Amino acid sequence: MRLFEQIRLGTGWFRDSLKTVRLQPLSFTAVVIAYAGIMGLLGLIPIVGIVFAGFFWPFGTIMIAGAGRDTLAGKIPSTRPLAESFAKPDTRLRLVRAGILYSIVLVTAAAIWQFLGADEIAQWQITKDDRVVWSSALQHIPYGAIIASTAFYIPCMMAMWFTPLLIYLKNMTIGKALFYSFTGCLTNLAAVITALFLAFFTFSVMIGCASVLLGVMGAGSIAIFVLLPVTLLGTAIFYGTYYPMWRSVFSEVSHSDTAPDYEMPTRV
Numbered sequence: 001m002r003l004f005e006q007i008r009l010g011t012g013w014f015r016d017s018l019k020t021v022r023l024q025p026l027s028f029t030a031v032v033i034a035y036a037g038i039m040g041l042l043g044l045i046p047i048v049g050i051v052f053a054g055f056f057w058p059f060g061t062i063m064i065a066g067a068g069r070d071t072l073a074g075k076i077p078s079t080r081p082l083a084e085s086f087a088k089p090d091t092r093l094r095l096v097r098a099g100i101l102y103s104i105v106l107v108t109a110a111a112i113w114q115f116l117g118a119d120e121i122a123q124w125q126i127t128k129d130d131r132v133v134w135s136s137a138l139q140h141i142p143y144g145a146i147i148a149s150t151a152f153y154i155p156c157m158m159a160m161w162f163t164p165l166l167i168y169l170k171n172m173t174i175g176k177a178l179f180y181s182f183t184g185c186l187t188n189l190a191a192v193i194t195a196l197f198l199a200f201f202t203f204s205v206m207i208g209c210a211s212v213l214l215g216v217m218g219a220g221s222i223a224i225f226v227l228l229p230v231t232l233l234g235t236a237i238f239y240g241t242y243y244p245m246w247r248s249v250f251s252e253v254s255h256s257d258t259a260p261d262y263e264m265p266t267r268v
Helices: 002-023 027-043 049-072 080-085 089-121 134-139 143-160 163-168 174-187 189-217 220-239 242-250
Strands: none
Touching: 002 027, 002 049, 002 189, 002 220, 002 242, 027 049, 027 220, 049 080, 049 089, 049 163, 049 242, 080 089, 089 143, 089 163, 089 174, 143 174, 163 174, 163 242, 174 189, 174 242, 189 220, 189 242
């Protein structure tokens, strides 16, 4: 019975995500683009890019949640929560520490992947313009590296998932936030999986339908102009599940001290 309740809960989060994108298809998607763009640009920095992206992650997470909150409250979302997340010195320091931990998780997962998958990856064929020949990659899939890095990353991500908001909105210490985030994800794991699966499935269907339509019309020359906005909307649907999750799982968790002035409502 609890499994069905969890599935219904996750389905509700997914519906709220669709509602978020429907209410503000441009503004909310723009916030998501800003988050993904900053993370991507930071990640491109040689050597230390993944670390800088990790530092930004908790602040960007607050921005995404704030955009979801504003949209479902009937307001126009913006990047304002990003600036406000830097405004409180006490929570800012804890968020930076959370970013350091996230960077460590990313670096460690990447190291596991590269170490265990080195032999298989070395057999991938590379073209003269440094592109992977995917037929060779499919013949040498590093299954061990995939399993090991995923087994490490997922539990760590469960501990990190809600940590930025628990620090910023509930004024928790980083250790307490990690614990609450992990237990919150664990006790609602089926709901989280349901919501993310539905979002990913919808995203895949959108891309698939757009690709088929372009093929039928013979409009491959304009594919980028069709697939890009579809991809952005699909990404927005995925990120739109985040605030409904937070609101449902942690709306009743009390503050450990005093909360920041920027407060997300427990009910929308």
